Amino acid sequence: MMLKLEGMSKHFGGVKAVDDVSLTMNEGEIFGLIGPNGSGKSTTINLITGLYAPTSGTVSLEGRDLTALAQHERTALGVARTFQNIRLFGNLSVAENLWVAQNGHKQRRQHFISRWFKAGGLQDTNIDELLRFSRLHSKKDSLASALSFGEMRRLEMARALASNPKVLLLDEPAAGASIEDGQLLGERIRAVRDRGVSILLIEHMMELVMGITDRMAVLNFGRKIAEGTPSDIQSNPDVRAAYLGTKNKNKEPADA
Amino acid sequence: MEFYLGLLQILGVHTLLGLSAYVVLLTGQVSMAQAGFYAVGAYVAAMCTAMFGIHILPAVIIASVSTGILAMIVGFPALRVRGLMLVVATLAFGEMVRMFFFNFRWQIERDGKLIGPNGAEGFRAIRFFPENGWETGDVALFIWCIVVIVLGLLWWVDNTRAGAVLRAVGHDEVAAQSVGLNLTTIKVAAMALGGAIAGIGGGLYAHTVTHIEHGVFGILLATFAIAYPILGGLGSVFGTLLAVIFIQGFLVEGLRFIGDWRSLLFGALILLVMNLRPTGLLGERMSPLKTLFSRKSPVVTNAKETQ
Numbered sequence: 001m002m003l004k005l006e007g008m009s010k011h012f013g014g015v016k017a018v019d020d021v022s023l024t025m026n027e028g029e030i031f032g033l034i035g036p037n038g039s040g041k042s043t044t045i046n047l048i049t050g051l052y053a054p055t056s057g058t059v060s061l062e063g064r065d066l067t068a069l070a071q072h073e074r075t076a077l078g079v080a081r082t083f084q085n086i087r088l089f090g091n092l093s094v095a096e097n098l099w100v101a102q103n104g105h106k107q108r109r110q111h112f113i114s115r116w117f118k119a120g121g122l123q124d125t126n127i128d129e130l131l132r133f134s135r136l137h138s139k140k141d142s143l144a145s146a147l148s149f150g151e152m153r154r155l156e157m158a159r160a161l162a163s164n165p166k167v168l169l170l171d172e173p174a175a176g177a178s179i180e181d182g183q184l185l186g187e188r189i190r191a192v193r194d195r196g197v198s199i200l201l202i203e204h205m206m207e208l209v210m211g212i213t214d215r216m217a218v219l220n221f222g223r224k225i226a227e228g229t230p231s232d233i234q235s236n237p238d239v240r241a242a243y244l245g246t247k248n249k250n251k252e253p254a255d256a
Numbered sequence: 257m258e259f260y261l262g263l264l265q266i267l268g269v270h271t272l273l274g275l276s277a278y279v280v281l282l283t284g285q286v287s288m289a290q291a292g293f294y295a296v297g298a299y300v301a302a303m304c305t306a307m308f309g310i311h312i313l314p315a316v317i318i319a320s321v322s323t324g325i326l327a328m329i330v331g332f333p334a335l336r337v338r339g340l341m342l343v344v345a346t347l348a349f350g351e352m353v354r355m356f357f358f359n360f361r362w363q364i365e366r367d368g369k370l371i372g373p374n375g376a377e378g379f380r381a382i383r384f385f386p387e388n389g390w391e392t393g394d395v396a397l398f399i400w401c402i403v404v405i406v407l408g409l410l411w412w413v414d415n416t417r418a419g420a421v422l423r424a425v426g427h428d429e430v431a432a433q434s435v436g437l438n439l440t441t442i443k444v445a446a447m448a449l450g451g452a453i454a455g456i457g458g459g460l461y462a463h464t465v466t467h468i469e470h471g472v473f474g475i476l477l478a479t480f481a482i483a484y485p486i487l488g489g490l491g492s493v494f495g496t497l498l499a500v501i502f503i504q505g506f507l508v509e510g511l512r513f514i515g516d517w518r519s520l521l522f523g524a525l526i527l528l529v530m531n532l533r534p535t536g537l538l539g540e541r542m543s544p545l546k547t548l549f550s551r552k553s554p555v556v557t558n559a560k561e562t563q
Binding site: 051091101102116117159 | 416417433436437438
């Protein structure tokens with residue numbers, strides 16, 4: 001398996017943002033993570049990347065325990081992410097955004113001088129290829145803050161790919177996009193998977209999640225309430241209850 | 257003439273002070289410790305030449321290395337805090353350094369005279385330049401050679417991946433961490449580089465004035481250090497250079513004729529500049545060379561490519 005979470009919990013004071021969640025992602029899989037607002041999806045990503053330290057539980061990548069590692073060490077091992085609210089380096093050019101993100105395993109093994117101070121490092125073939133893949137090549141010298149919303153989303157995903165990750169964590173990549181954009185995004189995510197990257201997708205746009213994920217899990221109030229293929233999930237009564245609510249079966253009789 | 261050459265010396269050492277703050281500021285850290293590193297550099301270099309008869313060049317290098325190491329040691333704990341807390345922590349360090357030299361006495365006999373730091377009285381007779389027959393012009397030239405080397409080096413670093421990484425950390429630490437940058441290493445490296453540059457500036461400063469004392473390395477100097485890159489803009493090293501010329505050359509020296517009103521006008525002019533150019537005199541990310549030598553702005557060039 002690729003990525004494995006075991007008994008992961010994160011409590012903020014009395015709030016159990018993530019509560020005893022276990023997940024297993026296989027290699028080459030597009031794995032969906034859905035749930036109502038505040039159900040702990042983003043917190044789960046933050047636990048996987050190491051932005052938060054878990055209250056309990058472990059996370060491992062290809063059998064290697066990541067729990068005690070710092071964020072930059074996890075990136076080197078192959079974890080990359082995007083943010084729900086796009087976080088680009090707006091003061092750098094498009095190409096430079098990819099340049100500074102070259103912190104993967106192979107890139108780290110380069111000689112100190114060539115990694116940090118090499119002349120013409122910006123003309124790297126890896127950067128060039130990613131720019132073309134993301135259809136941003138014509139914009140490579142403009143400031144990231146000058147891009148359109150869609151271009152920013154594409155750049156953020158390209159930046160995450162610049163470290164040659166094994167797992168890419170996408171936090172609501174379709175937020176703010178139209179249905180048509182969502183379909184294009186689905187193709188892009190598949191294309192990324194075809195590059196050999198496993199994907200964990202958090203998303204509210206159900207057409208997208210149901211359409212492209214191989215398997216998915218549902219969180220509610222920090223707990224995992226279901227896991228399975230998209231069709232399993234669609235017919236799962238607990239999931240329907242979480243999203244749509246339930247008839248209160250224990251309603252007290254009016255005149256008891 | 258002598259006056260202008262003297263002014264040139266002041267501009268040189270202050271440019272180094274400003275550049276030391278510039279490097280740290282690129283990573284988004286406001287450090288008020290630069291005057292402290294400048295002070296340490298001044299005392300170390302002065303002790304090397306005046307007490308032990310070392311040549312100025314190795315003395316300045318020794319000063320630079322020792323302040324660089326000091327900055328690294330200070331950087332590790334200090335950079336665990338951010339924003340205002342970092343300002344307070346670095347300010348406290350600066351005052352610590354000042355109070356250290358207020359109490360620091362270490363004098364040795366040389367040519368029948370006691371020489372060395374003498375507490376509150378300061379460190380007198382740092383006379384390497386006059387003893388070796390350097391004229392004011394020679395000193396100014398020497399200082400500016402070093403300034404040009406440091407400026408060139410920083411300009412080059414700015415255009416490598418290391419420079420982009422410093423700016424990335426300064427823009428968004430969470431994003432920088434998420435793409436695998438080690439924040440502690442990068443911030444401490446910037447701090448060490450800044451400290452080393454402040455050490456060079458301080459070492460040269462001590463020899464231009466021949467007498468240093470704790471009082472000049474106070475909060476005012478720390479404020480100047482951070483004001484230069486902020487006023488000049490973080491676009492490139494030349495912003496800091498321009499701001500030093502503007503503040504020291506124009507506001508401090510050029511307005512001497514209006515007497516006591518100078519301080520008032522000084523503040524007002526800085527306010528005015530910051531209002532008209534919020535990202536500094538040279539703006540945020542524009543190499544002055546590029547704007548000088550190309551007619552099209554980079555954005556326009558891109559629009560053409562897309563067509």
